[in-house]
Amino acid sequence: xxxxxxxxxxxxxxxxxxxxxxxxxxxxxxxxxxxxxxxxxxxxxxxxxxxxxxxxxxxxxxxxxxxxxxxxxxxxxxxxxxxxxxxxxxxxxxxxxxxxxxxxxxxxxxxxxxxxxxxxxxxxxxxxxxxxxxxxxxxxxxxxxxxxxxxxxxxxxxxxxxx
Amino acid sequence: xxxxxxxxxxxxxxxxxxxxxxxxxxxxxxxxxxxxxxxxxxxxxxxxxxxxxxxxxxxxxxxxxxxxxxxxxxxxxxxxxxxxxxxxxxxxxxxxxxxxxxxxxxxxxxxxxxxxxxxxxxxxxxxxxxxxxxxxxxxxxxxxxxxxxxxxxxxxxxxxxxxxxxxxxxxxxxxxxxxxxxxxxxxxxxxxxxxxxxxxxxxxxxxxxxxxxxxxxxxxxxxxxxxxxxxxxxxxxxxxxxxxxxxxxxxxxxxxxxxxxxxxxxxxxxxxxxxxxxxxxxxxxxxxxxxxxxxxxxxxxxxxxxxxxxxxxxxxxxxxxxxxxxxxxxxxxxxxxxxxxxxxxxxxxxxxxxxxxxxxxxxxxxxxxxxxxxxxxxxxxxxxxxxxxxxxxxxxxxxxxxxxxxxxxxxxxxxxxxxxxxxxxxxxxxxxxxxxxxxxxxxxxxxxxxxxxxxxxxxxxxxxxxxxxxxxxxxxxxxxxxxxxxxxxxxxxxxxxxxxxxxxxxxxxxxxxxxxxxxxxxxxxx
Numbered sequence: 001x002x003x004x005x006x007x008x009x010x011x012x013x014x015x016x017x018x019x020x021x022x023x024x025x026x027x028x029x030x031x032x033x034x035x036x037x038x039x040x041x042x043x044x045x046x047x048x049x050x051x052x053x054x055x056x057x058x059x060x061x062x063x064x065x066x067x068x069x070x071x072x073x074x075x076x077x078x079x080x081x082x083x084x085x086x087x088x089x090x091x092x093x094x095x096x097x098x099x100x101x102x103x104x105x106x107x108x109x110x111x112x113x114x115x116x117x118x119x120x121x122x123x124x125x126x127x128x129x130x131x132x133x134x135x136x137x138x139x140x141x142x143x144x145x146x147x148x149x150x151x152x153x154x155x156x157x158x159x160x161x162x163x
Numbered sequence: 164x165x166x167x168x169x170x171x172x173x174x175x176x177x178x179x180x181x182x183x184x185x186x187x188x189x190x191x192x193x194x195x196x197x198x199x200x201x202x203x204x205x206x207x208x209x210x211x212x213x214x215x216x217x218x219x220x221x222x223x224x225x226x227x228x229x230x231x232x233x234x235x236x237x238x239x240x241x242x243x244x245x246x247x248x249x250x251x252x253x254x255x256x257x258x259x260x261x262x263x264x265x266x267x268x269x270x271x272x273x274x275x276x277x278x279x280x281x282x283x284x285x286x287x288x289x290x291x292x293x294x295x296x297x298x299x300x301x302x303x304x305x306x307x308x309x310x311x312x313x314x315x316x317x318x319x320x321x322x323x324x325x326x327x328x329x330x331x332x333x334x335x336x337x338x339x340x341x342x343x344x345x346x347x348x349x350x351x352x353x354x355x356x357x358x359x360x361x362x363x364x365x366x367x368x369x370x371x372x373x374x375x376x377x378x379x380x381x382x383x384x385x386x387x388x389x390x391x392x393x394x395x396x397x398x399x400x401x402x403x404x405x406x407x408x409x410x411x412x413x414x415x416x417x418x419x420x421x422x423x424x425x426x427x428x429x430x431x432x433x434x435x436x437x438x439x440x441x442x443x444x445x446x447x448x449x450x451x452x453x454x455x456x457x458x459x460x461x462x463x464x465x466x467x468x469x470x471x472x473x474x475x476x477x478x479x480x481x482x483x484x485x486x487x488x489x490x491x492x493x494x495x496x497x498x499x500x501x502x503x504x505x506x507x508x509x510x511x512x513x514x515x516x517x518x519x520x521x522x523x524x525x526x527x528x529x530x531x532x533x534x535x536x537x538x539x540x541x542x543x544x545x546x547x548x549x550x551x552x553x554x555x556x557x558x559x560x561x562x563x564x565x566x567x568x569x570x571x572x573x574x575x576x577x578x579x580x581x582x583x584x585x586x587x588x589x590x591x592x593x594x595x596x597x598x599x600x601x602x603x604x605x606x607x608x609x610x611x612x613x614x615x616x617x618x619x620x621x622x623x624x625x626x627x628x629x630x631x632x633x634x635x636x637x638x639x640x641x642x643x644x645x646x647x648x649x650x651x652x653x654x655x656x657x658x659x660x661x662x663x664x665x666x667x668x669x670x671x672x673x674x675x676x677x678x679x680x681x682x683x684x685x686x687x688x689x
Binding site: 140 | 228229312315316318319320330333334337338339340342343344348426427428433434444447448449450451452453455632633634
């Protein structure tokens with residue numbers, strides 16, 4: 001086996017060959033990293049279609065008392081199509097206006113519960129507390145409960161929610 | 164003339180160099196005075212081997228999709244061998260965390276991270292992070308309630324990282340919501356990427372340790388170094404055996420937990436993380452609003468950075484802990500904080516009704532399932548498994564649809580029909596959830612009747628033993644305030660007793676036996 005020293009008399013050729021080997025290896029590594037990185041990172045997100053879903057009717061609501069409703073929202077998650085079940089609270093002002101609050105705590109995403117004695121929403125995870133209108137009263141949540149677009153369908157007083 | 168055996172061994176050695184390999188592996192020189200505390204690394208190696216083996220075999224049955232993950236884990240737990248393998252994997256993970264911390268403390272107390280062992284220390288810290296990543300990705304896989312909510316919180320915490328939060332959360336989550344794409348990517352992280360990294364890092368950690376040699380006691384003892392095999396190897400074997408026996412005993416005795424299937428809308432579920440994340444869980448409660456990032460990212464980050472920089476912070480000459488008071492008190496304070504936070508987090512866990520006692524809703528659900536005709540198909544010789552042995556993996560909404568239209572077995576294909584009564588469905592769901600884990604103990608007829616009434620009507624507004632609605636007063640101790648007759652008149656027509664009563668009258672809706680049963684039951688609650 002020739003030792004590396006036997007080639008030191010042609011340093012230019014040695015450097016050039018090393019350059020070719022290193023660049024080709026580097027190029028392949030970069031291309032593989034790029035492709036696989038993109039494949040792993042790119043969040044698969046189809047354009048979600050806007051839908052209005054029935055969440056209840058005015059007859060079922062009590063003025064100023066949040067009433068929970070579970071919505072079955074058709075969602076596609078990559079290849080997987082399912083109805084994702086999401087809880088919202090309907091707060092009716094007694095007239096022709098319904099405020100719809102998401103039940104998802106804005107802190108870290110647990111589901112808040114309505115405490116009818118304290119008249120507050122409470123999060124069972126890290127102790128967040130919200131008022132009946134969804135504003136933060138105490139605990140770690142950074143902002144109030146998310147308000148979801150809603151409208152009342154005039155014909156039969158149905159509450160429709162945009163998802 | 165050497166014997167035939169020697170000649171065969173010589174022949175092999177000339178080709179495999181096995182004598183050299185054996186010498187390198189086993190004849191490492193250990194400093195005099197090295198003792199039992201230096202066995203913790205070997206304990207970790209043994210525990211990790213158990214995790215790799217049991218984990219590899221769990222993939223024979225596990226299916227990483229939202230439709231099947233929970234079912235496949237239940238299936239694994241249905242045989243005694245499966246329970247044992249899953250138990251070893253589950254409890255082994257807890258042991259791994261405990262012994263990692265012990266190993267780290269040993270290294271800190273002995274000042275073993277001092278030059279030239281900085282890189283050994285850093286690779287060890289990286290291994291600690293890796294094991295926590297294993298723990299996190301691993302407990303999503305059963306796709307039960309705890310798994311689902313722990314993942315929700317984890318992904319939301321990662322969203323807080325300054326600048327790159329959304330990118331990290333997007334990569335962790337995969338799809339638009341936590342679902343099929345999250346499950347497959349956490350699965351491949353848990354079984355392919357993390358194990359590959361783990362093996363690489365362990366090799367690096369052990370090679371570095373061998374290159375620098377064992378650090379030995381903090382004050383060099385006089386005496387000759389001794390070979391690893393069989394002296395230190397004996398200590399290793401004793402401690403490893405004891406620890407592995409403890410894991411086996413736990414896996415033998417204790418069933419690894421599997422809660423109800425993941426259900427994003429189950430309002431009665433109170434999420435709590437695995438015990439080794441309880442400290443972090445508790446910490447998050449103290450930082451409101453925009454300070455959230457402090458508890459979630461900055462404090463844990465500062466602690467990690469402090470540990471990583473220890474070899475450069477602690478630069479004294481002696482490794483004796485008595486001469487490093489600052490470092491020792493900082494580490495003790497940190498350890499104390501973790502213990503206190505974990506204890507506080509532990510104490511803040513929901514109080515559940517005793518597991519062997521069925522709730523009124525569950526008892527009522529059984530009767531409701533009885534008169535709803537479920538047994539037409541769900542019977543030993545019927546089209547479907549009896550309710551006691553079906554595996555409930557769908558949410559209430561599916562069961563509601565299924566109860567009205569039993570052929571609707573594939574949810575999502577068409578709009579589910581409206582439920583007959585949400586409360587009846589909730590009771591059936593509660594019953595099936597309970598029945599698949601515990602056999603029905605048998606309650607008197609009157610209690611069953613009372614429970615049916617309770618589950619159909621009362622539970623909407625009243626609470627007993629922590630279950631029910633909050634619009635009306637709690638009734639766990641109704642008998643203390645009211646006697647039987649008063650309760651009966653009240654239930655028949657509340658407005659006759661109190662004109663301002665908000666509760667509807669039930670006189671028309673209940674049969675005389677039902678009224679007797681529920682009133683008697685409530686009167687006896689003291």
